Amino acid sequence: MDGNQFKGLGGCPVNHGGNTAMDKPVTKWWPNALNLDILHQHGARTNPMDADYDHRAAVKALDFDAVKSDVKALMTENQDWWPADWGHYGGLMIRLAWHSAGSYRMQDGRGGAGSGNIRFAPLNSWPDNASLDKARRLLWPVKKKYGNALSWADLIILAGNMAYESMGFKTFGFGFGREDIWGPETDVYWGSENEWLAPSENRYGDLENASTLDNPLAAVHMGLIYVNPEGVNGQPDPAKTAHHVRETFARMAMDDEETAALTCGGHTVGKAHGAQVGVEIGVEPEAAGIEHQGFGWANAEHGGTASKAFTSGIEGAWTKEPTKFDMGYFDYLFNYEWQLTKSPAGAWQWEPIDMPDSEKPVDAGDGSTPRNPMMTDADMAMKVDPIYNEICKKFMADPEYFKDTFARAWFKLTHRDMGPRANYIGPDVPNEDLIWQDPIPAGNTDYDVAAVKAKIADSGLTSAELIATAWDSARTFRGSDKRGGANGARIRLAPQKDWAGNEPQRLAKVLGVLEPIAAETCASIADVIVLGGNVGLEQAIKAGGHSVEVPFTPGRGDASDAQTDADSFDVLEPFADGFRNWQKDEYAVSAEEMMLDRAQLMGLTAAEMTVLVGGMRAMGTNHGGSKYGVFTDREGALTTDFFVNLTDMSYSWHPMDDGSYEVRDRATGEVKWPATSADLVFGSNSILRSYAEVYAQDDNAEKFVRDFVAAWTKVMNADRFDLAA
Structure with missing residues (x-):
């Protein structure tokens, strides 16, 4: 066959876009369809590890000292393709760890550093994460060397810890044990906006009231980790910014002291990048061409010069010695007056008034030219807000207290989503039980x-x-x-x-x-x-x-x-439980969507969710003894009646004015059972119906019982981390 055989058919046999352009094709064509993708993620089909791979066992065999030594060594191994600021990658690695952990939000526990999700969209392409693709690539030789046992999730946070230690700071501790995921987390709701950095009004009930930020969100813009460093909606006002800082950090379970410690300790080292004027920065990694090989934000003017890197557009260091952990941040912030100005790239920032050249940090590239330091609007909030100001004065009066507070807050930030200490592995796990780890004393096993x-x-x-x-x-x-x-x-x-x-x-x-x-x-x-x-x-x-x-x-x-x-x-607190056919109030999302969300948080598959709902209905365990969805005349017995009667064409289904449904006998019109959408979805959704039909079959009554018991036991043991230790 010759190469012209497809002329007249577009010249190509491939269905262009059939596998890539139409994301979630079912919901593209039928936007109201229940999307079960949330229950299909990170399963055996996406995981490249062997079926019998035991990650915890692999981690325990690591040479922890060698790993830490290698990570610490790379901090000063300058690479021509991405040179380090002042010859030290510490600031970049701390930012990588911070931004990996900083996506966590307390409301639903999603985000965070525990799964290495920053490797995938959308996080890998957020504007706030510009150039962190370079940090991950710098770490690749270490990841390559230690292989499966050293997850990206662990390595990213370890890099932040080793960065601090290489710059003279003693961290509180570190726990290995995070396990990587292998694809984007499409179940995480990051906001409804369709553009990066869309105006904050899109996610607030009232922008003047920071507490009206939509739950479960914790960041003020799509594509940011916390607050806009230039000010609320890009308009500098440190007093107003302070309220938004307080709210976003509270949604990460941080109090005012922890928030101030993290802000001040995080900005004690490193710098922001925005020194160039009129530079065309390329697209983010997910939009970049194949030739960029996972890199984004191309900068033709970079030229291998550290001081020409571009990330936020804000430019400058926070301290005189940006590769040393010290009290320099406080010295600058409180000993100088600051004026509002713009960076060379046009971003709002604050710079000191009348600071002599001898007190300024030097250029990150040539190591000799004095450069103005800067503060973001969030930094100025530490000085302007009376609560943060008082905390900072306390830190200044007792540097050791500041260091301890920051060390503990950094540890909390980077370990918050690992669960209890039973999940931590390695020689640097602190012995102290911390209340945010939800400590539980060991239970007795010696009883009848x-x-x-x-x-x-x-x-x-x-x-x-x-x-x-x-x-x-x-x-x-x-x-x-x-x-x-x-x-x-x-x-x-x-x-x-x-x-x-x-x-x-x-x-x-x-x-x-x-x-x-x-x-x-x-x-x-x-x-x-x-x-x-x-x-x-x-x-x-x-x-x-x-x-x-x-x-x-x-x-x-x-x-x-x-x-x-x-x-x-x-x-x-659950506001709905589809498994017990209950919800606390009426919500914008459907009962079945809330059921999917709960099932995903519990780690259930769609099949496990199905068998549990059917069994719970049959056993009569609805909230308050409700009869909705109890499609059986043998209530209390674990039977397949829910599925048998749901799929029985002797019945018809009728919506009621209150949003509920009635299941009626087709022949007589008699109302047989009341139902909710969380019941009938197992017959209407094509995927869930396929599971329901399995359990409605005459040959699967015993299978149903076995499957229910397995799913039940999984739920009861979901938090038994001691069994895997």
């Missing part, structure tokens, strides 16, 4: 599990009460930052005991029965709550005509009020 189960079975509590209590205790788990879950039994403490979704009256009744059993048998109440759920489930399985023992591993501990940061736990 069978005897506890017998007491629960004889307690008079119903299967539905036991199952609902265990579920509510476990469902708070978030794989995003590894918080929540049944371990610790925090469902019995404030604020969880009073959450509407936990049915406080029913919860108090069940705990009043289970707590004495725990005390009598020396089991933790956390274990007894989960065992109670298992007992209820086994009773439901038996009622459905099967006999299966639900797996159980003892050893959960009971957290105390003193070990629980109640304010921090407020964000874990």
Whole structure:
């Protein structure tokens, strides 16, 4: 065949754009369709590791000292293709670690440094992350050398720590153990804007009130980590900026002192880059041509000169000695008056008045020419805001206190989404339990599990009460930052005991029965709550005509009020639970979308979500005993009735004025069951229906029970990090 065979057909046999241009093709054509991509991410099909690869075991075999030594050495190994400021990459590596961790937000636990997500879109191409592609490429030789055991997620944060240590600062500690993901996290909502740095009004109810920033967002613009360094909406006003700094850091679980320490300690080293006028900076990595090989923000004028790098457009160092951790930031900020000006690139910044050349930092490239330092609007907020000013004065009066506060805040910033200390690996893990790690004491394993189960079975509590209590205790788990879950039994403490979704009256009744059993048998109440759920489930399985023992591993501990940061736990409150067919109020998003979000946070697949919903409906565990979606005449038994009746064409489905539905007998018109959209979606969505049909088949009743038990056990053990230690 000759090369002209495709003439008249566009000259090419390839379906242009068929695999790349049409992102999420189903929702492109049918925008109201339920998008299940959130439950299909990072599975076996995207992970290049062997099926039996054990990352934690691999990490434990690392030569930690050698890794740290190699990372520290590269800080001063200057590369011609991207030369270091003053011959030291420390500032760049700290920024890489900071921006990797800084995408974390407390509301849903998403973002953060725990998965190496900064390697992928959109984070790798955010304007705020300009030139961090270079930092990752500088680290590649170390990653290449140590391979699978050294994840990118660990290496990026370790680089920040080693940068600080190479510049004279003693960090609080470091934990290895983060595991990389292998593709973009499309489940993370970064905002609704369609352009970078769109006006802040798009994500605030009232821009004058920083607390009206849309949840779960924590950054003021699309494509930024925190606040606009030039001021709110690019308009300098340090007093106003201070309010937005306070809000964005609070959404990362940082208080005022931690916020001030991070700002001041982060800007004690390194510089911002924007020294050139009228330079055409290329597109971000995701938009760059193949020949750029993953690099973005091309700068034809760079010419291998450190001082000509371009990132934010702001230009200058914050201190006289930018490769040394010292108190120079405070010396500059408080000992000089500052005036508003613009960088050579045209960005708003603050520069000192009447600073002699002898006190200025020198050029990052030639190492001799005096250059004006600068402060961003957020830096000036540390001086102008009375609360931050007082904190900074305290730091200045006690440098050791500042260093300790910063070290702890930096550790929190870079480890916040790793969960409890059981997930940390390596010789530099601090021994101290920190309240933001949600500490839980070790639980007892030396008790008679069978005897506890017998007491629960004889307690008079119903299967539905036991199952609902265990579920509510476990469902708070978030794989995003590894918080929540049944371990610790925090469902019995404030604020969880009073959450509407936990049915406080029913919860108090069940705990009043289970707590004495725990005390009598020396089991933790956390274990007894989960065992109670298992007992209820086994009773439901038996009622459905099967006999299966639900797996159980003892050893959960009971957290105390003193070990629980109640304010921090407020964000874990569920406002909807599709598994128990409940939502607290009416919301802009549908019940089924909230169910997907909860399932993803719990680490469930679409198939696991399906089997759990169907089983929970059949067992009658709806919130408040609601009958919505209980498509069975055998309520209380674990059966496939939900799926059988959902797919039975003897019935029809009718929307009601209140947003609910009725399932009616086609022949008689009789209302058989009420339903919600979170029920009927398993019949309307083509993917979910395919799962529902599996369980509706006559040959899969036993499979359904096995699959339900496996998914249930996964939820109950989601936070048992001690089992993998």
